[in-house]
Amino acid sequence: DLEEKSLAALDAVPVTASALDAVAAVLDAVAEMVGGSRELARKRQTVIMANADLRERELIKLATLSAALADRLRQRGTGDVEAGLAAETSIAVFRVAFSRWVTATDDHDLRDVVRDTLTRLRTLTDAG
Template identity: 65%
Template sequence: MGRWEPGASGRLREAALDLYLERGFEQTMVADIAERAGVTARTFFRYFTDKREVLFDASAELEKKSLAALEAAPATASTLDLVATALDATVDIIGHDHELARKRHVVIMANSDLRERELIKLAHMSAALADGLRRRGIGDAEASLAAEAGSAVYRVAFQRWADADDDLDLRDVIRRSFAQLRALTAPN
């Protein structure tokens, strides 16, 4: 078994997702994942702190990228446009591999502890976006409401994208979902 071989992280992620789908999350051990990926369990722990992190290790990168996009957005952008810009930036990380995202989603939805962890991750992201909006001078209530609305749009768009059989583009689905939200709130 190789140590620090190129692509070990990706192989570990793929092996874990395949095993989670085959056996279930609870029934899959780190040693099983490492063996399937052709590395040692010790190598697994160089990349991931535990078997849950295979599913959630991109959270910090998502937050960093979305906040950078929020900060770089034009000063004239509306609050909701700022949130849309921040969420749009996450697509570069999660939207490039539809099949991987679909597998991840299936695994998470099949396990209540993982669903809870996913919701906590989304709540953390929403709080970070609200803080980013406040740093741009947006009031507390407006920042919180816009970030929570953005979180809801993201959840709905991601679910729609993950469940789609065709090659939908996540960025397009998020943008259409924001358009639907705006249509819901527009005066008749």
């Protein structure tokens, strides 16, 4: 379901958008899907972090999603390296944002935290 909705969000982005802007739309869709209940997400994350098999499964799920996003970006005309970087970047941004969100005490929703994390990444790349 996550991969299907992520690819649908990517397909909805104009092909003229940059790869990073395209995966930003995917990140919004993912945040909407998994950001409904922070308390449930915290409990789920605690269980996953306490179990090596579940951590491995989570990493496999994210790697599979990254590969699917990269493939779809390539189909849209994005270069091979750029597609891989954009897809992997989206996973890294999501992981950092999700971790920030589940441990936060403020009332920001996951989408806001994802967008802020992506903005911080863009600032890093502009500084380099």
